[in-house]
Amino acid sequence: MxxxxxxxxxxxxxxxxxxxxxxxxxxxxxxxxxxxxxxxxxxxxxxxxxxxxxxxxxxxxxxxxxxxxxxxxxxxxxxxxxxxxxxxxxxxxxxxxxxxxxxxxxxxxxxxxxxxxxxxxxxxxxxxxxxxxEGEPGILVYAGTGSVAMGRNAGGAIARAGGWGYLVDDQGGGYTIGRHALRAVFRAADGRGPETRLTSLLLEHFQVEDLDELVRVVYTNDGLDRPAVARLARLVARAAQEGDEAALAIYRHAAGELAGLAAAVARRLEMAAPAVYHSGGVFAAGRPVLEPFERAVRTALAGSRVWPARxxxxxxxxxxxxxxxxxxxxxxxxxxxxxxxxxxxxx
Incomplete structure (x- = not known):
């Protein structure tokens, strides 16, 4: 055969x-x-x-x-x-x-x-x-639990940026977004950050009454694992869609980091105005992340357009x-x- x-x-x-x-x-x-x-x-x-x-x-x-x-x-x-x-x-x-x-x-x-x-x-x-x-020139920004960008130019050369793992990188990924959600809640409690809907959402998610219980949950058995932290990104999406400023700020920061990955790949591959695709669970949050991501891509890569992965x-x-x-x-x-x-x- x-x-x-x-x-x-x-x-x-x-x-x-x-x-x-x-x-x-x-x-x-x-x-x-x-x-x-x-x-x-x-x-x-x-x-x-x-x-x-x-x-x-x-x-x-x-x-x-x-x-x-x-x-x-x-x-x-x-x-x-x-x-x-x-x-x-x-x-x-x-x-x-x-x-x-x-x-x-x-x-x-x-x-x-x-x-x-x-x-x-x-x-x-x-x-x-x-x-x-589908094999055509372009750049993909992927943001799931972690984050990475990879692209291919018209000559077939391939380059990557990011993807170095959660301990040193993965900015804009679900794990980092989840960590930022926890940080926003505790900063709000101290008065170091704005009040946020994330507080009630996290307490409900972990089925605890107050932040003292929450911090014990976070650090039990050497701390929450990566998937558990990354799942908190869903709560950030919910809060952002309700207009919560702390959640929206988390997504603006994530969007800027993810657009930076695309720009780094474009520089390495000498691509002008490449098509930029996005994929991964982080982008499922919709407008709170997509709008700042598209703005940041257009600022960094004039003439580029942003599309969902095919x-x-x-x-x-x-x-x-x-x-x-x-x-x-x-x-x-x-x-x-x-x-x-x-x-x-x-x-």
């Missing part, structure tokens, strides 16, 4: 909140999909165990679905795999660990037929860029897997994948 006849591809989007996998054929029909928990930070035994569980749930789950649907005899059709993983770059020891954990899950017949040579591990920013632009990182991973096979990426192909994987309610 040739690489372009009856082939299947597997895409994986592995992040700090969840891991999604999908198998599709060359016509863009999604044959199976599954989701599991986070697969970020693969260093150390705990990280490796988290990665293993995530891949077993997502990749193993998708392949098990194919078997349950009677397609077990066709698993050798799987001819290319692309994984976009948070905190992982090609050619690194972390990428090697991802492949080691993935191999036992893949069909032996497909591996014997040459699949191992077409397993590609890249950063989740790379698959997000592919999904956002597709999710999972669609981007599938598009990159198609490219490994030399299969042409058309708007219709991307549209079919998007309709199945990115529509509201998709797994």
């Amino acid at each position: 040739g690489a372009t006849e009856g082939a299947w591809v597997l895409g994986v989007d592995g992040g700090a909140s969840s891991t999604r996998a999908a198998v599709a054929d060359l016509e863009g029909r999604v044959l199976a999909r599954a989701a599991a928990g986070p697969s970020n930070h693969v260093r150390g035994e705990a990280g490796r165990l988290r990665l293993r569980k995530a891949l077993e749930g997502a990749v193993g789950g998708a392949l098990a679905h194919l078997v349950s649907e009677g397609a077990g005899s066709r698993l050798e059709c799987l001819q290319a795999v692309t994984l976009g993983m948070t905190g992982v770059n090609p050619g690194t020891p972390e990428a090697g660990r991802v492949v080691e954990e993935l191999l036992p899950l893949l069909p032996s017949r497909a591996l014997e037929a040459g699949l191992r040579a077409r397993i590609e591990v890249v950063s989740d920013a790379r698959t997000a860029l592919e999904g956002a632009t 597709n999710s990182p999972l669609v981007g991973a599938l598009l990159m897997a198609y490219r490994q096979l030399g299969h042409p990426i058309t708007p219709d192909l991307a549209s079919r994948l998007r309709a199945q994987l990115d529509a509201p309610g998709s797994a």
